[in-house]
Amino acid sequence: MRPADASGFQESGAEMKHSVSKKTCIPRRNEMVSIIQQVVGRVSRTEEVPFDQSLGYVCAEDVLAVNTLPNTPVSRFDGIAVRYADFEGGPPDTSAWTEGGDYEYANTGIALPDGYDTVIAIEDVIIGETGIRICELPEYQGEMVNPVGEHMRQGETLIPAGEMIVPAHIGLFAAGGVNRVRVYSRPRIGIIPTGDELIPPGCPLPLGKNVESNGYMIAAYMTEWGAQPVNYPIARDEPGELAQAVRLALDENDALVIIAGSSLGTKDFTLDILGEMGEVIVTELAHGPGRKSSLSILEGKAVLGVAGPPLGAQITCDLYLAPFVSALRGLPHRQMPKLDVISDDAYLPRRMDFCERAHIYHAEDGYHIRSAFAPKTTRAQMQALSQGNYYRPAGSSCEAGGRTTVELLCPIEMIPSRDKLLEVLGGVIEPYE
Template sequence: MYKKPDFEPSRDEMLRILENKIKPMSEDETVSVVTSLGRICAEDVYAKNTLPNKPVSARDGIAVHFSDFSKGIPDTSDWKDKKEYCFSNTGVAISDDYDTVITIENVEFDKSGKVRLLSIPEKCGEGVGVEGGQVKEGELLVYTGERISPSLIGILLTGGITSIKVLSKPKVAFIPTGDELVPAGYQTPPGKNVESNSQMLKAYINECGGEAILYPIIPDVMEKLKEAILSAVAVADLVLICAGSSKGNKDFTIELLESIGNVMVYELGHGPGKHCSLAYSGNTPIIGLPGPPMGADLTAALYVKNAMRLMQMQPVQSPYQIIAMLEEDINGRKIDFVSFMRVFIKDGQYYARPVELQGKTRAEVNHLQNGQFYLEKGSSIKAGTMISVEMRYPKEYITEE
């Protein structure tokens, strides 16, 4: 029996709940540094090497004795290679006989090979890379919770590190429910609908560094759904359930979650995706997502992705924003609402136009929408107001009207 909850969190409140409740992964594994891109380091990593391990040339040029320049530019007519100077290439160790490097652009050689200097070094050691200039033994290279980037792979290898401990990939189970659903890729019988959320959520899970466990469609039978949830809780770090949390006569997900765990959020205080929930069974979080793909997509982008970030020691991530002029009035509703926006450029200015959902397919909305605006309940904003739009794509993709 549906019962209206006492607390319906706004978007920010729901994100704060996730921050307080979702705990980082405790399991780790050792992987090769060369395959660690995007993984989360599970412990501080310190360099084993000191590099360079002796002074090297910081540029292409000639190595010289700085003492030869105590009185200005010396007479170089009798200078010989490997005596008064020697050629020195970037990154190559300098002979102990020399202490300074002059860049090759400031050196000329005549036809007979005699040296002519166009400038002189200002201090001893100029143009020389010092020992340990790249990395020092015992230096902290990567800290716990840091995401491995291409640059860090290079730094780790330079520091003599070839394998590291990283957080294990979160295992995320997804359970689609509904008698009306059929798997994608098959002919859809009359009165049925395609179950597409599984692959959409798998893509989100993969994008966030997780490992997806996809369940087959579970019919609207309480015993079968309970069996699936208990099975998922036993093997996954996070469980996602789609549909079954609204007000229909077969929507008993919330009731079931109450019987096997603790429901913390029954539904949200915003739409689309109002029927999104958060529960725990033991230490395993369970996020209930709305069945309609648009609501499932929105709430997955807001809450599943951020739950997975928190599981991997990463902070909640907000989309970047563009300041744009609102082209049409937007009026508030009885609940907070995420209004889809089309941001475009006109006369060098960013404009935001609300995307009307009624009468449009999901594909049409997706083509039009490149941003969104979170409007609090009961509030209205007039055309011409400058608003902050949360963008789905980089600003380089914003086009002219």
């Protein structure tokens, strides 16, 4: 893990409730991503995996071809194999040519018969009862023939160290005779939910309690992005229990995600515990939702604190869990695709950066957005209707009918062709600010 360095970012001058480092800062979005990239390093542990199970891993060393392909000249197309010398003096008389003497049939990818060096496509040959007629003569020796090593050569690099394996590489490994690949192990990331109010999924829900759902969502994100999540039981709002849970998870994982407990409530102990055990670099963020997220280094391992409210947790995952996992894997920051849109709502300036969940739909004049924070929508409806994030810097605004840019949360093909938010709300949407 690289040493923490938060220089150049906004320092917190306020008196903090928590025991944190003097380097603590309250970064905006791009600053937080930069800090993650500075202080979170690749997990160096490696392993060997079968080539056909290596998809999505990052190569720990160059993968070299064992085979040379083709290892003998082969036909590039279906046709007939001929000797180019027969054509050097001009068009030969082929009326009495016979198979096996003057020509041989050649099939795509099959080795040329001995003694032949050129191929004529079958579409350019008319086979008669006696002899053949060639409609298109070859122009050079070796035409329509793949020479030795045209596809790959023994010892050449099929994929360099540090790159992620994609499906095309699996085919190269198979063709190249590579049976096993040395890769960086998927980072193990422990997930610790906190809070007296939480109960596990599947249990009866008492009054005043809430279901722990963030940990399962975060684990799903991690799996999608190539990490190995490890879910831990809910840690109660008691300093000793939380500290014990953190110590156990630190011993068993490469990094941690701790959910909630970083606000200023009477039972929010997470940052106090992290400050006692290591260095808290970021205590909160300069935007909402997800403001009460954090970043710490404990015993050389990175700990990402995720805000407890589900929407804040989702946005923290979108903006920061992705680069957190990428840094642990030694990969570049995952950028969310962007889309130019027309805003149906008027967005007024805010005092701090704000990330809106946006409903996107396609109309005749282009893509449109509405805020998914519409009155009378539940969180579940908002999630179902959100196709993008609209990140608004402090002081920025957008008039109704104005153009702006959003980040996509789904493939563009999944964007509906009608305003589903309007349908859900019965055709009446109150003005949004």
